[in-house]
Amino acid sequence: MVAIPSTAAVLITWPLLFAQTNAFWRLLCDNPVTVGRYDPIVSPGGVAGHVHTVSGGSGFSMSSTYEDLRASSCTSCQIKQDKSAYWIPNLYYQGANNGTFEEVSTIGGMTVYYLQRGKNIQQMQPGEVKSFPPGFQMLAGNPALRSAGNSLEQQAINFVCLDYAAGSSSSLGLPTKNCPQGLRAQVVFPSCWDGVNLDSANHKSHMAYPDAVSSGTCPASHPVRLVTVFLEVTFEVDQFASRWYPGRPQPFVFAQGDATGYGLHGDFQNGWDPAFLQQAIDTCTSSSGQMQDCPLFDLQYGQQCHVTPQVNELVNGAPLAKLPGCNPVTFSAESKAACTEALPEVWNTTAQYLGLTAPPTSNFLSNQPQTRPSYNKWQFLGCYEDSWARTLPNAVGVVGDVSVSSCLDACKSSGYNYGGMEAGQECWCSNVAPSAKLLTYASCGATCKGNSSELCGGGWALSIYNDTSAVAPVIPLTSTDLSSLFNGCYQDNPNRIMQQRMSSNFTVDGCPNVPQTVAACALSCAASGFTQAGVEYGGECSCGPLAARSVRVADSECSMYCNGDATSSTFCGAGYRLQLYKLPAPPALLSSAAPSITAILVSSSS
Structure with a gap:
């Protein structure tokens, strides 16, 4: 490892620097909006050279513009008005002997500081610091660097090894020791603008650093002082503390193959309304750094804003055999050999969404659990709210653990044409379309216990499907046919052997107060999705299933007209005597061919 130059002393003063300044706010971005080979600044419209973790507006894509970001339906950051996009390269752990690569997770997402720095760090002058113009974008750092230097840019990009017991330390490159509380990567963007160009060929020359990195005097070539953007991302490196190995100063590497850390870089694509940002710069001048101290900001927390992937390529999850792209691991700028790669598939459409569950028709990577849009003739209807009353009242057992296919197969074999999965492991069925509240896809984000690539509802939320091939027969209405459905007379008790009681004046086919007959009860139960119907005490109607270990008695004991x-x-x-009927499978729904309600009320014998 190259020794840290004397400029490291400057780095350690960053926290003190913040304590001295009069104005800044700290913007938290809870989660990445996407992760993949995207870089609309360096590689607009194409697959980027390496993987980035992106926070900010959901309008982000491999070709996003200012207008796209402004049109974002959400942002993963906590200030709603900021639709900007911020990204840095992914960090990976590489196993011993040129082993596989595992993504290093982050702690707390990304933190973005907005520093109102002028020539005088203690006090910016009125009107001195400007907002970003529409279409503005920039890059900080050099992905190809593999050695230390003392330029202003390299002073602005560094690491802090967080160790609350032994004391934290700063460095320009990746540290050679474990960081128990995380490795914080820090990128300060330049704040001196040439006043003309929104971008430049190398995405940096239209900008320059002031002589004190984040404050001080701007060069004459770049006279316009913009608000300073400073990114922090803390990587959870301690999870690999027991897996360091000899032969390497440390086991981590950035997505572009950088095993030194000197190639850390950041990208910024403006998504602010310039007038609003200028107002915030001029009036939100608290030294607390708290977003809540600025009344202009509309704040949100834990929104889980995302955009679906555009590049069909696995970049995290299971260990990778190589870094995505053409990125061999290097320790010096001269060591990278030329290579070629076959580019992965690119999807032209994306979906912006809240929560952890994308719309079922979206593009998915193979390692992402997803809502299955269909199975055989079953079609996904949506995510529905459940309750103790049960949106789909019939629980069924499945072969093995619950998956979409096992649950729907069980529902079909039991004669139901609506099936739903809940909490990743429950299967419920019915023959009545759900009437409960339709929830967002995010509520049905539990992976199926029997298939981790599928989603099976959530807590009190059902992923419901409809069997479009089901043709419901009509309940027979003649005395002879109803007799064929008779299934015995059973002894009832105060606890009831059939739990679902219908109103004494029940409804059939939308008609209320239907007279109490066997046919009317059978139709009412069938319309509610039940497979059994029972009448007792002259007309009380209950719907199945029948309780286990129910006692059948002589048919003659069901003797009330x-x-x-x-x-x-x-x-x-009769009194505590239930006359049971087994309904056809699947239980009947009234069809267009069903007779009128007067025809339903024919006499029928038991």
């Missing part, structure tokens, strides 16, 4: 039968020729159970 049906209240709705004016001819007193049909029976509807």
Whole structure:
């Protein structure tokens, strides 16, 4: 490892620098909006050379513009008005003997400081610091660097090894010791603008650093002072503390193959409304750094704003055999050999969404759990709210653990044409379309216990599917046919052997107060998705299933005439005697061919 030059002393003063300044705010970005080979500044419209972690507006893409960012439906950062995009390269752990690569997770997302720095660090002059113009973008750092230097740019890019017990330390390159509380990567962007160009060929020459890195005097060639942007990302390197190995100063490497850390860099694409940002610069001058101290900002927390991937390439998750792209691991600028690669598939459309679950028709990487849009003839309807009353009332068992296919197969074999998965491991069925509240996809983000690549509802949320091939037969209405469905007379008790009780004046096919007959009860239960119906005490109607270990008695004990039968020729159970009917599979729904309600009320014998 190259020794740290004397400029490291400057780095250690950053926290003190913040304590002295009069104006800054700290913007937290809870999660990456996307991760992949994207860089609309350096590689607009194409696959970028290496992987970046991106925070900010959901309008971001490999070809995003200022207008795209302003049109973002959400942002992963906590100030709603900021639709800007910020990105740095991914950090990976490389295993011993040129082993595989594992993404190093971050702690707390990304933190973006906005520093109102002028020539005098203690006090900016009125109107001295300007907002970014529309279309402005810039790059800080050099991805190809592999050695230390003392330029202003290299002083502005550094690391802090967080160790609360032994004391934290700063360095220009990746530290050669473990950092128990995380490795913080820091990138200060230049703040002196030439006043003309929104970008430049190398994405840096239209900008320059003031002589004190974040404050001081701007060069004459770049006279316009812009607000200073400073990024922090803390990597959770301690998870690999037991896996260091000899032969390397440290085991980490950035996505562009940089094993030194000197190639750390950051990109910024402006997404602010310039007038609003200028107002914030001029009026939000608290020295606390708290966003809450600026009344202009609309704040949000934990929104989980995302955009679906554009490049069909795995860049995290399971260990990678190589770094994505043409990025061999290097320790010096001269050591990178030329190589070629076959570019991955590019998807032209993206979806912006909140939560951890993208719309079912979106593009997905192969390691992303997803909502299965269809299975055989089953079609996904949506994510629905569940409750103790149950949106789909019939629980079924499956073969093995629950997956989309195992649950829907179980529902179909049980005669149901609606099936739903809940909490990753429950399967529920019905023959009635769900009428519960439709939730966002984010509510159904639990992976299926039986298939980790699929999503199976969530907490009190059902991923519901409909079997579009199901053709529901009509409940038979003649006395003879109803007799064929009769399944015995059963002893009831105060706890009830059939739990779902219908109203004494129940409804059939939208018609209320239907007279109490066997046919009316059977139709009412079928319309509610049940496979069994029972009548007792002259017309009380209950729907199945029947409780386990129910006791069948002699059919003659169901001896009370049906209240709705004016001819007193049909029976509807008796006191604590339930007259049971097994409905066709799948249970009938009234079809367009069903007779009128008057035809339903024919007499039927038990």
